[in-house]
Amino acid sequence: MELQIRSNGTKVTDGMREFIDRRMSKLDPIAHKVVDAQLELRTERPRTGAPQTTAQLTLHTGRHILRAEERADDPSKAIDAAIDKLIVQVRKFNGKRQGRRRRAGEHPMSEMADLREHDFIGVSADDNSNVAVTDDEDDEDQETPLRTKRFGVKPMIVDEAIDQMELLGHDFFLFHNADEDHINVVYKRRDGAYGLLAPDKV
Missing domain, CATH: 3.30.505.50 (Sigma 54 modulation/S30EA ribosomal protein, C-terminal domain)
Structure with missing residues (x-):
């Protein structure tokens, strides 16, 4: 899938882009359903303490919106956590939908x-x-x-x-x-x- 990256305060290097592409491969099983994918990175630098990066990943399938957001002191950690969170959401959703349809006779x-x-x-x-x-x-x-x-x-x-x-x-x-x-x-x-x-x- 083609991923659009928006950054606010986070420098997206070639190495980070390669890292993102590798981690996004976890979502390959649903890539054919995604019509738009966006990753937003926001880094805040408080007066005290380490900078904090928020990674928000949004996927549009045409029918549904999937979104996950995580925060960490390292951009790579935040990105990885957001992707993992999205995978968990998809699995949980699929499990609930299958169970719901079994109980409801597909209705x-x-x-x-x-x-x-x-x-x-x-x-x-x-x-x-x-x-x-x-x-x-x-x-x-x-x-x-x-x-x-x-x-x-x-x-x-x-x-x-x-x-x-x-x-x-x-x-x-x-x-x-x-x-x-x-x-x-x-x-x-x-x-x-x-x-x-x-x-x-x-």
Whole structure:
């Protein structure tokens, strides 16, 4: 796969590029599905202590987004850890999807239990969102600051939304339901099944 590297404060030498190419070969089994691959390197140099490099690896398959981020005091360690983390995510996702389809007879939606309001209490997403988002600045005039995240959504069916939620490792996922032409939310229930939040006019 062709990898785009963006660097902020990290010098990408020919040797590092060769190292990245070698380590990325771990992802060869899924390379044919990847339409876009990006590696972002950010190095922060605190006043005290060693510099810290964050490696964020993002793969787009056309249907899903895979993303892993790791931090270390050495760029090579951060890159290696991010790649390994992504591999673990893919394996975990494949295992969950296969198990879900076996239980649901190839129809993951059969696991969608009836929605009750109390089932949604306490469900939260990882604040480090794995979709492209922009943060609006807090309004200083507000007594309680409200943090707003804006992100693009593309039409997908519920099964695809569940898959994306699992890949991102989130507890819920907001998406544009292609079947209903509405914004819906799928989420994980405490009993291991899935729930669907769908708007209804009142």
